[in-house]
Amino acid sequence: MPLGIFFLISLVKVVLTLAVLLTLVAYVQLAERRIVARIQRRVGPTRVGPSGFLQPAADTFKFILKEDITPTEAHPFLYVLAPVISVVLALTALSVVPIGGTFHLFGYPIQFQVTDINVGLLFVLGVTSLGVYGIVLAGWSSNSKYSFLGSLRGGSQMVSYELALGLALIGPIMLAGSLDLRQIVNAQNHIWYIVPEFVAFCIYLTAAFAETNRIPFDLPEAEGELGAGYHTEYSSMKFAMFFLAEYVNMITVSCIATIVFLGGWHGPMFGPALLRVFLPVIWFALKVAFFLFLYIWVRGTLPRFRYDQLMGFGWKFLVPLALANIVVTGAVLSFH
Amino acid sequence: MHPALFFIFGAIAVAGAVNLLVQRTPIFSALSLVAVMGALAVLYLLLGAEFIAFVQVLVYAGAIMVLFVFVIMLLNAQQPESSHRSRVARLVGIPVVVLLFMEVAGVFAATYSTTPVGFSGRIITVQAIGDALFHQYLLPFEVTSVLFLVGIIGAVMLAARQEPPQPPEGRLPRAQAAGHGGSGPTPEMAAALRQPARALGGVGASDAEPHAAGTEVKPR
Amino acid sequence: MIPLSFYLILGAILFSIGVAGFFFKRDIISIFISIELMLNAVNLTFVAFSHFWHQAAGNIFVFFVMVVAAAEAAVGLAIIIAVVRNRQTLNADKMDLMKL
Numbered sequence: 001m002p003l004g005i006f007f008l009i010s011l012v013k014v015v016l017t018l019a020v021l022l023t024l025v026a027y028v029q030l031a032e033r034r035i036v037a038r039i040q041r042r043v044g045p046t047r048v049g050p051s052g053f054l055q056p057a058a059d060t061f062k063f064i065l066k067e068d069i070t071p072t073e074a075h076p077f078l079y080v081l082a083p084v085i086s087v088v089l090a091l092t093a094l095s096v097v098p099i100g101g102t103f104h105l106f107g108y109p110i111q112f113q114v115t116d117i118n119v120g121l122l123f124v125l126g127v128t129s130l131g132v133y134g135i136v137l138a139g140w141s142s143n144s145k146y147s148f149l150g151s152l153r154g155g156s157q158m159v160s161y162e163l164a165l166g167l168a169l170i171g172p173i174m175l176a177g178s179l180d181l182r183q184i185v186n187a188q189n190h191i192w193y194i195v196p197e198f199v200a201f202c203i204y205l206t207a208a209f210a211e212t213n214r215i216p217f218d219l220p221e222a223e224g225e226l227g228a229g230y231h232t233e234y235s236s237m238k239f240a241m242f243f244l245a246e247y248v249n250m251i252t253v254s255c256i257a258t259i260v261f262l263g264g265w266h267g268p269m270f271g272p273a274l275l276r277v278f279l280p281v282i283w284f285a286l287k288v289a290f291f292l293f294l295y296i297w298v299r300g301t302l303p304r305f306r307y308d309q310l311m312g313f314g315w316k317f318l319v320p321l322a323l324a325n326i327v328v329t330g331a332v333l334s335f336h
Numbered sequence: 337m338h339p340a341l342f343f344i345f346g347a348i349a350v351a352g353a354v355n356l357l358v359q360r361t362p363i364f365s366a367l368s369l370v371a372v373m374g375a376l377a378v379l380y381l382l383l384g385a386e387f388i389a390f391v392q393v394l395v396y397a398g399a400i401m402v403l404f405v406f407v408i409m410l411l412n413a414q415q416p417e418s419s420h421r422s423r424v425a426r427l428v429g430i431p432v433v434v435l436l437f438m439e440v441a442g443v444f445a446a447t448y449s450t451t452p453v454g455f456s457g458r459i460i461t462v463q464a465i466g467d468a469l470f471h472q473y474l475l476p477f478e479v480t481s482v483l484f485l486v487g488i489i490g491a492v493m494l495a496a497r498q499e500p501p502q503p504p505e506g507r508l509p510r511a512q513a514a515g516h517g518g519s520g521p522t523p524e525m526a527a528a529l530r531q532p533a534r535a536l537g538g539v540g541a542s543d544a545e546p547h548a549a550g551t552e553v554k555p556r
Numbered sequence: 557m558i559p560l561s562f563y564l565i566l567g568a569i570l571f572s573i574g575v576a577g578f579f580f581k582r583d584i585i586s587i588f589i590s591i592e593l594m595l596n597a598v599n600l601t602f603v604a605f606s607h608f609w610h611q612a613a614g615n616i617f618v619f620f621v622m623v624v625a626a627a628e629a630a631v632g633l634a635i636i637i638a639v640v641r642n643r644q645t646l647n648a649d650k651m652d653l654m655k656l
Contacts, residue, residue, distance in 0.1 A: 119462060122390040129398030133370070136402070140363075140409050148409075155406055159399065179462055339558045346566045353573040353593060362585040362646075365577075369589050369596075372570070376596055379563070383607040388615050392599075395622050400592070400629045407633045408585055411640050429579035437572035444564035452557040453608050460612050468612040469619070480623050487627030494634035 001108055013114045014095075021094065025247040026056030032296045039300035060240075068236040071142060078141035083234065083241035086134030090248040093127040096120040097255045098182050100265050100281040112265075112281055113182075120181040121173065124256060125166055128211065132158045134245065135213075135220060135230050142233035150229030153307065154213060154220030160314045161210035161217075167322035168203035171329040172260045185264030192263040199325045201261045203318050205294075208253040210314065212246060214295055216302040217310060254291035255284075262287045341382055349375035366404045373397045384459040563604035570597035583646040584636055588629075595625050 001009075030045070030052060037044030045052040070079060097120075100112030117123060132155055139151020173179060175196065176187040194201050210217035221229030231242045258264060267283030269276055305313070352372035356365045373396050380389035469477055574597060577590030599618045606614020640646060 117386070118459070119386050119390055122387070122394065126390045126393035126398060129394050132398070132402055133405070136405055136409070152406075152409070155402065159402055162398075342558055342562065346562075349566065350569055350573075353570050356589065356593060357573055357577050357580070362583055362589070365581075365586050365589050369593060372593065373596060376600055379566075379600065380603050383563070383603050385603045385606065385615050385618075388599075388603060388618050391619065391622060395626060396592075396596070400626055403629055403633055404585070404589065404592075407636065411585075411637065411646065425579045429576060433572050433576045433579065436575060437568055440568040440571070441565045444561045444568060448561040448564060449559045451560045451608065453560045453563070453604065458607065458610055460606065460610075460615050464612045465615055465619070468616055472613075473616055476620060480620055484623060484627050487631050491630040491634040494631065494638050 005108065009108070009110060010114065017094065017114055018091070021091070021248065021251070022244075024251065025244055026060070028247055028250070028292055029059070029243075030055050031292075032299070035293070035296045036300045039297075063237055063240040066236040068238065069233075071144070071233050073143040074233065075141040075143070078137050079233075080238070082134050082138035082141060083231075083238045083245070085137065086131060086245035087241040087248070089127050089131045089134065090245040090252065093124050093252045094248065094255070096123050096181065097252065097259070098185065098264070099255070099284045100278075103277045111182075116182060117180075119179040121169065121179045121184070121256070121260075124181075124252065125162075125169075128249065128252065129162055131245070131249065134242075138234070138242070139230040142230075144233050146227040146232045147230050150220045150222075150226045150232070154230055157210060157213070157217065157219060157310060157314075160311060161207045161318075164203055164314055164318035164322050165207035165211055167319065167326065168200045168207060169256075169260060170322075170326050171197045171200040174326070174329050174333060181259050181264075185259055185266065188263040188266060192261065192266075194261040197261065197325070197329070199321065200329075201257075203322050203325070204257060204261070207314075207318060208257065209295070209298065210310070212249045212253060214246075214250065215299045216305050218304060219307055219310060222304060250292065250295055251288065254288045254295075257291055258284060258287040338382060342379065345375040345378045345382075348372075349379070362408045363405065366401060366408060369404075370397050370401050373401070383453070386459060387462045387465050388460075560604060560608050564601055567597045567601040567604070570594075570600065582648055584639070584648050584651070585646060587648060588632055588636070592625065592629070595621055 033055075034044040034052065045055045048054045048058045070076065095114040096117055098111060098113035098116070102109050102111050104110070135154040135158070136151050139147040139149075139154070142148075172184065172193045175193060176184040178184060178187070209215075213220050219229075220226075221231065226232070231239055234242060265280030265284040267280065269279055271279065349372050352368045352375065356368040356372070359365045359368060373392060377389045377392045377397075380386075380392060571594050574590045574592075574594035577593065578587055581587050581590060599621055602614045602618045602621070604614075606612070606618075636646075639651060643651060645651070
């Protein structure tokens with residue numbers, strides 16, 4: 001494929017991905033407010049547009065119009081850098097996630113993926129592991145007690161649970177024999193890895209909740225104890241960037257869970273040729289939506305961990321369990 | 337394409353390293369090193385070492401340097417005042433460093449300047465690395481894992497807080513127990529909490545004095 | 557295509573800056589960071605040679621360097637925490653007694 005066409009296709013993909021992603025984040029957030037409201041026997045936002053459908057737009061305007069405050073004692077450079085790091089890394093991680101098969105347009109093969117690299121899973125893990133800088137620097141540079149405590153908690157929590165997250169993914173990688181996200185999906189033609197690797201799936205899901213700082217592991221921003229945690233001092237668009245990063249991270253870990261454990265875009269295929277191109281994307285979206293619903297459901301029903309319980313659970317239960325899972329997977333593989 | 341990318345990211349790496357050298361506060365040195373590591377990861381990709389490139393990001397930038405930043409924040413590290421010995425080091429150090437660089441670079445330039453490398457699709461795959469690691473280098477791998485275990489135990493032993501000697505009878509008073517026990521905030525943490533970003537630029541050591549005693553921060 | 561020596565000289569530059577940082581910096585954390593920079597510079601030459609000879613061995617050495625660096629960082633930072641706890645200073649010049 002000529003270089004110019006390659007750049008053109010990549011550009012279109014990037015723009016499309018960003019547009020879809022930002023809309024998705026807005027509506028995931030609306031869905032969260034509505035579902036949590038139903039769980040708590042409330043109604044939730046219904047005023048803006050038909051049954052609250054335009055609420056995200058209203059929220060966006062609110063974020064833009066709010067006053068942008070920089071605390072006097074904050075460090076001017078790092079204070080601005082922290083939310084940028086968070087949101088850029090969150091968006092970068094999604095660039096290697098494939099959401100469907102390949103189709104041909106004007107003779108050029110086009111994949112439902114911004115870029116296809118051989119070690120996609122490693123890329124996602126590496127980039128998300130850098131996200132901790134955003135949290136740590138935000139808390140440190142705001143020069144506030146609550147922010148600092150939140151960022152200390154967030155840093156140690158994310159570093160700890162990253163270990164369990166990575167170890168849980170090793171089992172499926174061993175089964176698939178590849179770090180390429182596309183090949184991992186194709187290797188699940190016969191059976192989704194959630195069946196042979198159910199333990200790994202549970203560990204991954206738990207660690208993913210902790211990685212994204214969601215209830216029941218939302219200690220870095222525990223609003224009952226810390227104000228709002230590491231982003232206490234942030235307002236307006238800088239706060240919106242942290243907000244965006246959190247939801248994009250949720251979508252990323254849901255996509256990875258779908259790809260590694262739920263067979264990616266595999267599903268029943270039927271209908272005409274055009275439908276067959278887009279059906280995989282629809283299956284993928286449904287699976288991701290399931291995980292996002294799970295996030296919201298858990299938020300509505302579970303209480304928060306205590307800090308020492310959180311660390312003990314991660315290091316003394318999840319990590320040994322993940323290691324045992326690797327040993328068992330290796331033993332089974334070598335005897336087959 | 338390859339030379340352009342090499343020069344861009346090589347320049348970023350050198351700029352990060354120089355920034356590391358001239359920054360006065362440790363936190364900026366650490367962040368510069370993260371930038372250097374990111375640039376080096378791109379160079380590794382250019383050299384076809386995709387596994388090493390992303391492990392570099394995952395392990396070096398994502399874990400080791402986070403630990404550094406964490407410790408810098410915890411200890412509230414600032415630039416220590418320069419002493420007599422630092423002037424001696426500068427006087428002797430600069431010629432030594434320049435000599436070292438001239439020698440190493442001279443050897444490299446003399447030996448390898450006619451051997452082109454470029455991105456030719458020669459990728460050292462994860463499979464090749466795993467194959468070599470678990471066949472040819474199995475013993476070093478196992479030895480390294482033992483080293484790692486020793487490192488973990490050593491770190492826990494060193495950083496663990498020694499229990500204060502128990503008072504002859506009765507329990508510790510509540511406040512004291514909170515200060516020295518395992519569960520309460522450590523003194524370093526409490527000190528850092530008082531002024532988290534004090535160590536950052538723009539605030540000299542003398543400026544920090546009046547605030548250090550009290551916890552309140554007056555608006556300017 | 558660029559000569560292999562470019563990569564090696566870049567490694568030499570980074571290594572020299574690391575040595576300079578090791579000489580000039582006074583707080584132990586910055587000294588430690590300079591050591592990490594030197595390790596990274598050596599890694600770059602390893603990867604460059606690995607690409608040049610098309611052998612996985614160079615990449616494996618880098619892998620080992622990273623593992624050792626991780627262990628070193630954990631132990632080293634623990635030592636720094638212990639030292640600062642006892643001395644209340646990060647200045648390497650003031651840590652010249654072998655006993656507490």
